[in-house]
Amino acid sequence: MSPPALPSRERLLRALDRRPVDRVPCCFMSFTALRRRLGEDLFELAKAERRMGLDAMLFIPSAGRPLRPDHPDLRGLPVRFDPRVRTIERREGDVLYKTYETPDGPLTTAVRLSEDWPHGDHIPFVDDFQVPRMLKPLVTGPGDLPALRHLLAPPSPEDAARFAEEARRARAFAEEHDLLLAGGWGVGMDMAHWLCGMQDLMAHTMLRPDFAEELLETIHAWNLRRMEVVLSAPVDLYIRRSWYEGCDFVTPRFYRRAVLPRLKAEADLAHRHGARLGILCTSGLNPMLDLFLEAGIDALIGIDPVQGTHTDMALIRRKLGGRVCLWGGVSGAVTVELGTEEEIRAAVRRAIDTLGPDGFILSPVDNITVDAPRTWRNLETFIRAWRNGS
Numbered sequence: 336m337s338p339p340a341l342p343s344r345e346r347l348l349r350a351l352d353r354r355p356v357d358r359v360p361c362c363f364m365s366f367t368a369l370r371r372r373l374g375e376d377l378f379e380l381a382k383a384e385r386r387m388g389l390d391a392m393l394f395i396p397s398a399g400r401p402l403r404p405d406h407p408d409l410r411g412l413p414v415r416f417d418p419r420v421r422t423i424e425r426r427e428g429d430v431l432y433k434t435y436e437t438p439d440g441p442l443t444t445a446v447r448l449s450e451d452w453p454h455g456d457h458i459p460f461v462d463d464f465q466v467p468r469m470l471k472p473l474v475t476g477p478g479d480l481p482a483l484r485h486l487l488a489p490p491s492p493e494d495a496a497r498f499a500e501e502a503r504r505a506r507a508f509a510e511e512h513d514l515l516l517a518g519g520w521g522v523g524m525d526m527a528h529w530l531c532g533m534q535d536l537m538a539h540t541m542l543r544p545d546f547a548e549e550l551l552e553t554i555h556a557w558n559l560r561r562m563e564v565v566l567s568a569p570v571d572l573y574i575r576r577s578w579y580e581g582c583d584f585v586t587p588r589f590y591r592r593a594v595l596p597r598l599k600a601e602a603d604l605a606h607r608h609g610a611r612l613g614i615l616c617t618s619g620l621n622p623m624l625d626l627f628l629e630a631g632i633d634a635l636i637g638i639d640p641v642q643g644t645h646t647d648m649a650l651i652r653r654k655l656g657g658r659v660c661l662w663g664g665v666s667g668a669v670t671v672e673l674g675t676e677e678e679i680r681a682a683v684r685r686a687i688d689t690l691g692p693d694g695f696i697l698s699p700v701d702n703i704t705v706d707a708p709r710t711w712r713n714l715e716t717f718i719r720a721w722r723n724g725s
Contacts, residue, residue, distance in 0.1 A: 375399035521575030581619020667699030
């Protein structure tokens with residue numbers, strides 16, 4: 336007689352802790368196509384995923400992109416400025432300018448508009464979209480750091496109180512629907528890339544490493560204050576966005592010097608609160624695996640065998656298996672959205688055989704975004720292949 340199936344949340348916790356599971360869990364990192372159908376409601380999204388038979392997590396704070404116009408790509412608590420900061424925006428032709436007047440002087444940025452610019456005449460504080468259109472980065476050198484600190488205010492008491500109320504509701508909801516409760520996002524190098532621009536930051540890490548490290552310490556100190564609030568929920572898993580911390584963007588040498596000690600401190604903080612720490616990194620993994628181990632992270636989220644450069648699933652399993660939970664395994668954009676049934680079944684089988692079964696969570700990486708009939712047919716194939724193969 337087979338043992339009873341584990342509850343979904345318990346299955347995910349066992350996978351995160353690298354303990355045996357009844358079957359490989361499948362929990363989507365992100366599911367934008369379904370989320371948009373549900374009006375950006377993460378509570379409804381989690382219920383819909385459970386109805387599909389998936390294991391699911393509820394992420395808090397749950398405010399969607401429309402509610403965070405100054406940091407659309409940084410989920411989590413609101414980003415607050417020192418109340419003395421004044422912002423000035425203006426447009427000249429196809430160029431937008433923005434100035435932050437702070438008690439330690441101004442910070443300025445400018446972007447060239449494109450036809451697909453989504454923010455009107457507004458430049459967010461930090462955003463993926465503006466980086467390739469940036470004519471003038473907000474932060475260019477050590478002289479900008481005193482002013483920057485005024486733009487990185489800690490969460491206000493009102494923010495903390497609102498989050499505490501949301502966390503209370505979320506815990507009850509997660510218990511009712513058998514969900515993993517996740518929170519975040521933490522941020523490090525990703526924030527530095529937004530502030531400096533990618534090419535400039537990469538140059539800073541090699542030519543002005545002292546400045547780059549001081550910038551990361553400024554971000555880290557701010558990030559710890561935000562982590563403390565979210566970890567108080569408490570959450571099962573704290574997620575740190577590290578998309579720009581693979582070897583595509585940073586050398587292992589600078590990572591060891593400036594990123595690793597701060598990531599260690601964040602993992603320790605999560606563990607003191609009884610949470611696990613997962614990092615979102617979908618490319619440039621192979622040279623960083625030993626560093627991830629040294630950091631003490633609990634999960635590497637976003638293993639993409641197709642779009643992720645320097646991503647060898649067999650090597651990742653050999654290096655991290657049994658010590659770090661591995662999450663992902665199948666390309667969302669290429670395999671799940673565009674692949675044939677045969678390609679999807681083969682990719683799911685390969686992911687489970689290579690990365691699983693224990694200490695592995697299957698997911699399309701990093702998202703399902705295209706709301707089209709083909710996508711939904713392919714998702715049915717993906718889910719069937721997971722159920723048959725796990």
